[in-house]
Amino acid sequence: MQRGAIIFSLLGLTGFLAVNVAGMDEAALRADAQKVFKEKVGPFVNKYCTRCHGSRAKAGINLQSALKNPSGESGMLHFKKAAANVKVHDMPPVDTSKQPTDAERRQFVEWIGKLKHLAPRDPGPFIIRRLTKTEYANTLRDLYGVDPSIADSLPDEVVGEGFLNSISSLQSELFLGIANKVVAQVAPTGKAPTAIQKRLFGEVPPEGADHRKAARGVARSLARDAYRRPPTNAELNVLVGIYDLGRKNNLNHTASLSLMFKAVLVSPQFLFITPAGESESKEPIVPLDDFQLASRLSYLLWSAPPDAELAGLADKGDLHKPEVLRAQVERLLKDDRSRALFDGFGAQWLRVNALDGQVFDPKRFPEMKPALRTAMIDEARLFFESIVRENQSVVRFVDSDYTFLNEPLAKVYGLEQTVRGPKMRRVKLTNPNRGGILGMPATLATTSFPNRTSPVNRGVWVLEQILGERVPPPPADIPELEEQDHQDVKGLTLRQLTERHQSEATCRNCHKILDPIGFGLENFDAIGRWRDKTDEGLAIDSAGQLPDGTKFSTPAELKNLLAKREADLARNFTERLMAFAIGRQLRGYDDVVIDQLMIKIAKDDYRIRAIITEVVASYLFTHRRIKG
Amino acid sequence: MDSLALAANKKAAKPPVRMAFMYMPHGVIMDQFWPKDQESFLNSPPPIIRSLKPIMDQCLMMKGISGVPINPFNGAPHALELSTWLTGRLPDADSRGRINIAISADQIMANYVGAHTLLPSLELATMPQTWKENQEGLHEGYYNHCSYRSPTQPVPAETDPRNVLNRLFGKRGEKGRVSQANPLDRQMLDRVLGGARDLRKTLAKPDQQKLDEYLDSVRSVERRIAAIETRQQEAAFEKNGVAPSKRHATDSAPIEVKIPEGDKRSEYMRVMCDLTVLAFQTDTTRVSTYVGSRPNGASYPELGFSNQHHSQTHYGSDQEKIRKVAAINQFNVDQFAYMVKKMHALKEGDGTLLDNCIMMWGSGLEDGNKHRRDNLPFILAGKGGGALKTGRFLSGVKGNQADLLTTLLDCVGVPLDRPIGIATKQIEAIKA
Structure with missing residues (x-):
């Protein structure tokens, strides 16, 4: 027990946790799972299940294809569902003559629990999602100083499993309406520039200066905040093109910047939390870059965009360092904005x-x-x-x-x-x-x-x-x-x-x-x-x-x-927080990662901040699969 | 009629044909829904459809339309009753966890006629479309949607009548409306959409679909701005004495729609019906879908009981439950009757608004007790510009729901390169 735990803390955040608490490494566990699968699960399923759940799915469970590809996402899910049914004697149906003994049922559940070790090491892809109504309102508040009630006209969302209900076309028009209001408040036409306008748009360049160059600079800083990462050149070109559109239609410099600002506010790069673009890496799995990490973290704990400190750490490329990341979790949780977690x-x-x-x-x-x-x-x-x-x-x-x-x-x-x-x-x-x-x-x-x-x-x-x-x-x-x-x-x-x-x-x-x-x-x-x-x-x-x-x-x-069932309570809370944080259901390899987190969390008496910190520092939160 | 109005009348083209679908889940109490014969249909209709009696001559019912057989999804009758309703086919059994079905009849029509109007189509629902754990491993979306823009894209519905009213029909000069927006917005949005293409390329397929949903909706905003520009031009012409092409001088004025203050279900459903009427009357759209309620979830406190709809539908021989389900059925048909009666009272062209529309009410199950699908309940109202012969109850019709949808699209003049879903023929008997 001790040995494994020490190695854990040494390896820390990197996620390359090759040794589990029992002293078995991942390869050994995988080999064990393969053996159990072949010698135990297969025969059990063939004996009790495949007559109905064989060649085709019954009640959505097809164990024949699950037997062929047990580590696949759907195979694993089918096995988990099957185990739940077998455990409570719901399956095989009571009126079939072949019934497993109680001991066999317990063993089956145990075997299925081992299948996670068959899953390849995989943090899953980065799942994009739209900002929730609250996140959107908070983002407008934090970046542009407007009252978050500006987004009240958006419908309330119906959320399930970390997903949002879809958006209708009339609803999306509300985003344009709200963008109009934000622009009108930040840069009112015909009035003296507001403080925020000065911060966002800078000074109006003097007559004869390169206005277009100034506009490009404004676009860069607007997009850095709104897209939560530095914009690409192509993105800058689009924004400057919109500035040009304004000028061509006889808008002055400021009014053209306002049009560009509005474009930023209705851009999917603003409304969606997206990965930063194509990764250069040839590896199938890469760490999140610091910008993505900053957004993922601040929207998880604050439902709000990264603040100056987080953004600064991302700019410097320091955020992914384990001690920096953990300290930021601590800081964000102390801030009042962490109420958003509820x-x-x-x-x-x-x-x-x-x-x-x-x-x-x-x-x-x-x-x-x-x-x-x-x-x-x-x-x-x-x-x-x-x-x-x-x-x-x-x-x-x-x-x-x-x-x-x-x-x-x-x-x-x-x-x-x-x-x-x-x-x-x-x-x-x-x-x-x-x-x-x-x-x-x-x-x-x-x-x-x-x-x-x-x-x-x-x-x-x-x-x-x-x-x-x-x-x-x-x-x-x-x-x-x-x-x-x-x-x-x-x-x-x-x-x-x-x-x-x-x-x-x-x-x-x-x-x-x-x-x-x-x-x-x-x-x-x-x-x-x-x-x-x-x-x-x-x-x-x-x-x-x-x-x-x-x-x-x-x-x-x-x-x-x-x-008294503190380990179960804590595991459930950890799994649910993880699924919420990474925006998808947990599966396969995720269970292995959670196993590892639970050891550390137990040592801190299942305290809530330990859970939150370990989730954020985990391999699943800090990595993404970009290929395969 | 003065000479100016006459001149306008002469110029006006034949009004367009419009079609709407209104849905109720869980089927009906059959013996209180189907008329015995033509005579009872017209003169002594059974309780559930009684509110239609004054305009039965504008209605058409046909018994014998079967549902798509739902094997291998027998364990998910409610997801299937809704998702097959306008698609006429089953979801793809090999990719249950994703939405993969077919473009629905309303969206086929929207693709064909949508370019003429402010909105290609209007989708309404009484309640938010929540995700729900589902059976047979099917994606939760199948529980919530009958409209599909493509096999993989359900169309989200509007649930807030105030929003629909303000966005589509808001008074002139109201703040925040697109019609008041910067005229450059359309070109700006066009560039934003262009820029999003690069982002899209970097995303995995399911993520692309999420992004597409937003981009599609932005595209529709862009189109709406264009349509509003056209409308404003028309208004300017009108001011100068040139009547708009689509309207007759004798046409009824657009109806007033009031948003109810309380939370009574009947008022809520009626305002959705009003919005449909207004949208058709003003040619804001030519196809509309209203999911009056989704499977599960709905209750009808106004009827004097608080049980949820589904909980009463497995009634067996329990008379109390049968009474309650029949009351819910009647309640839903009453709202439909409210809508079509209103349309019948509105003048349009040489007849009424209803004359130029096909309004379909129905459910995706025959009865909720046994989940049967042999005789799906449908009521059609309106003549579809002369394509349907109303005032009839046809008892021995042979065909399935996809045949019916194929026929209706033919009636509204939408050419199909292939029949819908499992359709093999048209149901000629309903045509004029």
Whole structure:
């Protein structure tokens, strides 16, 4: 153990981590994985799976092609899905005679876990993406001193897996409209130049001077800021061409610069985070250049462009140095702008951003007014921020003794006697069932239906969002619980109803894992209020158990059980942050990198800044594949 | 009619034919949707379509249109009901993780007639098109889109009616509108697009597609500026007594569209319908698609229950659920009826606006209970400039949804070099 860890810290950032903690190098692990794959996985799949998932995909899983190319992106994904199904006894179907033993199932899951070592060392390509609305607004604020509300007319984005919803043509016209407004504020026509105008455009050259040359200089500095890297010559030519266009149409020097400025603001180089252009390198994998690194880092932690210090380090070519990069993470996290990490990443991880548009039955939950919804999201935000700011362990997300409340939200907690007024403030909690994201109204509400709780949704949420497990999707043609066509459901409690899942063979195996977790939270109603009785007036039974068999009988006990699984909590958080940071789902070799990061993160007691710093310093964050 | 108006009338060409598609997911309660026969169609229509009764003579229903068979995607009926709706074919089974299907009927029409109007096509949706975990390994986009610009490019829809209204029909002199923009903008954008080509070359294919989406939308802004220039010229001519070619003096004035203040679904859907009407009336576009709701997700608190649409559709023999689904079906048809009735009341050329349009309402499933696709529910309204014979219920039609789309494109005068999707023929019975 020690040896591996020491070599780790010596090698630091470079990513050439050839030795893992068990002392096996990558080549040995790969050889082992190949052997396991050939001798174990293959026979298992052929025996139990290929009859249905063979030559063609069934339920989207084709294991024959996965067997042919196990290290390929889709092969690996198919195996992971298969393992999730086998693990919970969802597959092979209960009505087939050939069933693996419990030991075989466990082994299969373990073998699939080794397949990552088959994957070639690969950081993946640099995925371009458009700036989010927030990033766009912040960028305009930081670069041009305009109020970020200038971008309010853009529609809110719907984000999923780090991707944005696509942009319609009328929406893109809004970018032009906003660019017009920015230009009008920065360089108002017919008025004395503003301070920012002077900074961006410089002095108007005297009569007879080379205006075009001056314009080229302005273009260079405008583009350096806006494109977040030095522009290419071709890009400068385009911009100067637009300056010329203005002059040809009888605009004066300043007005022509304004036209050019507007062009910068609607250029894809500004609106998209892109790699800096073609790399000269012949290698298939190259480090990100310092400009890309600066943007990736500042948009991750600030949702804003690199500031002068970051940009300066990129200009000097120093940013990629491990100690410099780590120090910058530290600096950025201390800055107030790092609050953006919740809006970008945190809300998406906890899935609470859905709360705004979620429908609640107005008769049953008349209190779900905008002010309360806002307070719920603010609570999650402030709680997330406090953990980052105070560099607490990731475990505190699940188990803590404080939260943030205002009066409307305090009513949900039953604390309205002590918390008055609309201002959110930190509140110490004494009730062990509260404190942490499991007992938090925002998450309890987003996992509910309009008129009732959903133990199933809550169970899935805990397993996937908190513990990072893969839950197999429900079979496509099975109606949801409340839709089932039975006359005998009347008079059953939700628990009894939900437990009926477990009487149906197709549902039983997954639901006996999902439902008990959700039942543990049944004392919280669909908007997160405590209750002792169901809507039917029956006492809530919140006893349940985790997939590993450990039992609990209250939300507080569930919380304690989850808090003990710190390695799982931390790994899940790390994986999700990594996927968000590099803008793609994790796969294959990524798992190997995460394994390596987890060793270092564990040594720092799973503190949040260790996680963020290791993600930023990782091979995946700092490299990209440019060929193959 | 005074002589000037007469002169203008003489000059006016035959109004263009326009076509719109309005979608509802999860199918219908069949026995409350299909008329028994021609007589009941006209005089005692079943509950779901009852709101169309006053203008049944302007409508056409045909029973027997089957959906594209969805094997090997049986586990993803809802992604398929939407994505096949206007493409008439299945996604590519070998590249499920990416969008790879076919250009949709509305976009084929947009390619053909779009150059004449401010917008080549208008795509509307009631709610944001969110990404969702999907079944059968299919890309999430298949859950959200029925319009595809090319096999790999879904067309994003507008969900904010205020934005559509301001951008397309904003009052003159309003700030921030393109029509007020610097006339050099068009040439500036052209250069920006040219410059983006170098950037594009350095990108991997999926990234190129992301960039293309933006570049396409910029291109459409550029085109809109050009169209606005034309429109302003027309306005100037009009001021000098030369009537615009497309309008008759007797045509109804453009309708007023008000953006609702609250969040009632009916008001929201109606304003989207109004925008479609206004866009057609002003010849802002000639093809429009409105995804009234996506599969899953929608609920209808106005109807007195908060259940989500999909959660009620696997009703089995549960009468309560059947009642709720029928109410949702009726609600959706009511909004369609609101739209086509309005169009029927607007004069255009020698007849009504509706006479010159084909408005199609429908779903991608026959019923949501069993995901059947043998008799997809469709309602057509409008004569398409005389191409369709309305006022009929055709019960024994044989054909599939791609045949229908192929027929409709023929009716609006779009020549096809090959039939759409799995089509093998046209459905002659619906034609005049």
